[in-house]
Amino acid sequence: MVKRQYWLLGGGLSLAAGLWLMDGLTHTLVQVGELTFTGAAALVGVWWLYQRSTRTANPGTPDPGLTRAQVDQTLHQTQQVLDALSQELQPDLSHHVPLQAQALxxxxxxxxxxxxxxRPQLRLAVVGGTAVxxxxxxxxxxxxxxxxxxxxxxxQTLALGQDPQYWQQFDLILFVTPGDLTESDRQWLQGLRHGVGGSTDPQSSLPSPALVVALNKLDHYSPGQQATLxxxxxxxxxxxVDPVNIVPIAAAPDPIQVRRQSSDGTWHQSQEQPDPALSPLIDRLGDLLQGDPGQQLLWGTSYRLAQGLQRSAHTALNQVRRDRAMALIDRYQWLAAGAAFLNPVPSVDLLAALALNxxxxxxxxxxYHKPLALHQGQELAATLGELLVKLxxxxxxxxxxxxxxxTNGLTFWAGSGLQGVSAAYxxxxxxxxxxxxxxxxxGEAEATTPAxxxxxxxxxxxxxxxxGQxxxxxxxxxxxxxxxxGLQPQAKSPLLY
Incomplete structure (x- = not known):
């Protein structure tokens, strides 16, 4: 891979040097056919470079490791999360109307x-700035x-503020640039590189679709500039991006002046429109989209979308459970506060034990459907209390x-009141x-308390x-x-352990 990339860079520079020499001579050469001699030489040279790289290896082909069974398994897991979300929403539908709509x-x-x-079609996003x-x-x-x-x-017009999840739906992204990358190009591509979602954290980002870069408007540059770009x-x-997926094209070449000599020896000049030079791109897309590679791209899109749906469903499910968890925490924090307030404890060790029920x-x-045994809950409470003290x-x-x-003038609460507030906190x-x-x-919770x-x-x-702010x-x-x-300090309440 690395050797081939260095060869490609070296070959590009060599081609540039050779074409620069040719460029100085072409001004005196007769223009024939639909492309000037210079333009034809440049396109043929670049195409030759491209062909050499494709014969060496084909690392731009989608990962053949993904199977339909993996996609189906991910879809099944997604359905399980959606079923759990629907089930847990049922008792509190009136309190979770937005989440109910999201679940549907x-x-x-x-x-x-x-x-x-x-599906019989593959989705391609043709992305780039304006007028590319x-x-x-x-x-x-x-x-x-x-x-x-x-x-x-x-x-698709390039937009930095666009929702990154939008690109998940495409099997392949064809990025079009008429020259070197702009700052906007680099920022957009960098976000795609880190996974659709724009995060540098591999745990939170999803893999991006396949990417091909098309260097367009090649006819606007001299042969040396073409190779340099x-x-x-x-x-x-x-x-x-592997060099094999960086493809030179001319989607709409500018008209050219062609001189032809008639049988009587006179010269005639006319303007003609060259055919688009898309063969390198068509051939590369053929390698990527037809047969097994194309099937892999389609499965990859379904896999990414299923993962994204699963994460969204997990987020909604966690929100439902978190709302219920907060109600539990509120109840137990005030029980701990009352116990500490009505039964002051002499040390931070007991305060920690009181707080962790x-x-x-x-x-x-x-x-959270991660049930612990009774003895494990009691042991964990004691161990966490010790950890809070040690930390x-x-x-x-x-x-x-x-x-x-x-600071708030509540010095009266420096004794038992402070312990009650601390226990609740x-x-x-x-x-x-x-x-x-x-x-x-x-998966399941760890089997041991130390873990x-x-x-x-x-x-x-x-x-x-x-x-702690x-x-x-x-x-x-x-x-x-x-x-x-509202509590009476004279009243007695058993400690909560």
């Missing part, structure tokens, strides 16, 4: 996608493409809340961390950092104080 839309898209795997020749190129492709499957070519594009896209952990695990999160939170309460932070943990699971704690450790840090602490402290004011 996702189900419709999934039903359509199940049929889309066998997209419309003319589409016309030329429609007139000259005689292969199977048929092509559904859709013209091709070499520049290969260099800029090296390691991402094993029953909350069990209820959250059942809510210093209990002490830090208590000090921060004391500062917030004092720790319960909330632990509950939110558990929600993030369960939402991150793709769960290891996954929870960075999540705890993230949640405490996010919610002064504004959030002030808002929570005021809410907690308002709640505790």
């Amino acid at each position: 839309t996702l189900q419709t898209q999934k039903n359509h996608l199940s049929l889309d795997c066998d 020749g997209k419309s003319t190129l589409i016309q030329g492709l429609q007139q000259r493409w005689t292969g199977t499957p048929t092509l559904d070519c859709q013209e 091709l070499t520049q594009l290969c260099h800029r896209l090296q390691g991402w 094993g029953q909350l952990i069990l209820e959250l695990s059942r809510l 210093g999160l209990v002490e830090i939170s208590t000090q921060a809340l004391a500062s917030v309460l004092k 720790l319960t909330r932070m632990a509950g939110l961390s558990l929600v993030e943990y369960f939402q991150s699971l793709e 769960i704690v290891e996954r929870l450790r960075p999540i705890l840090h993230q949640v405490f950092s996010l919610h 002064t504004e959030r602490l002030q808002a929570f402290g005021q809410t907690a104080v308002a709640h505790l004011k």
Whole structure:
């Protein structure tokens, strides 16, 4: 791969040097046929370079590892998530009207996608800036493409603010440029490179469609410039777009002046329109779209779309479950607050144990369909309490809340009231961390408490950092104080362990 790319770059430079020499001579040569001698030499030379690269290897062909069974399995998994979403929406339809509408839309898209795997057409997005020749190129492709499957070519103007998920629907993207890449071109292509979704995180990005780059309007440049441009594009896209998928074309060559000698020896000059030079692109598309490679592209599109639907369904499902989880967390945080307020504890260790109730952990695990055993929930509560103390999160939170309460003139709450607010806060932070943990699971929960704690450790840090901001602490402290004011300190309540 690397050797072939370097050979291509070297060949491009050599071709450029040779054509520059020829260019100096062509001004005195007679123009014949439909292309000038210079233009013909340039196009033939570039085409020769292209043919050499295609014979060496064919790495631009879609990955043959994807099978129809994998696509069907992904569609089945997507349906399972949609079924779970529909089932969990039923008890609270009135509270989740937007999510209900989204679930119906996702189900419709999934039903359509199940049929889309066998469609007879391949979808091509012909993308580029303004006046790069997209419309003319589409016309030329429609007139000259005689292969199977048929092509559904859709013209798309380059737009940086466009929803990146839009490009998931296409089997192949044909990017058209009349010269070197502009800054807008590079930004758009860079977003596509990182997966449709524009994220640099491979966990959150989906693979992008196949990409072919067409260097159009080749007839506007001298032979040396033509070869230089091709070499520049290969260099800029090296390691991402294989040179075999960077194709030189002239979709609508400018008219040329042709001189012909009559039988009486006189010369006549006329203007003629050359035929479009699309053969390299037609041949490359034939390699990519016909037979098994084309089937792979179609399956790849269905696979990407199914993955996207599955993620959207998971997001909606997690939203439903998160709403219910927050109700649980609210209930248990106020129970912990009341217990600490009415039964002050002497140490941060007991405060942490009070805040982490094993029953909350069990209820959250059942809510997310990752059920834990009773003993595992109790053990996890104790272990997490110890972790909160070791990480210093209990002490830090208590000090921060004391500062917030004092700033608001609530010094009365420096004793049992502060412990009540702290217990509620720790319960909330632990509950939110558990929600993030369960939402991150793709399979079953870890089998052992140490494994769960290891996954929870960075999540705890993230949640405490996010919610430890002064504004959030002030808002929570005021809410907690308002709640505790209704309790009677003389009353006794058992500690919540």
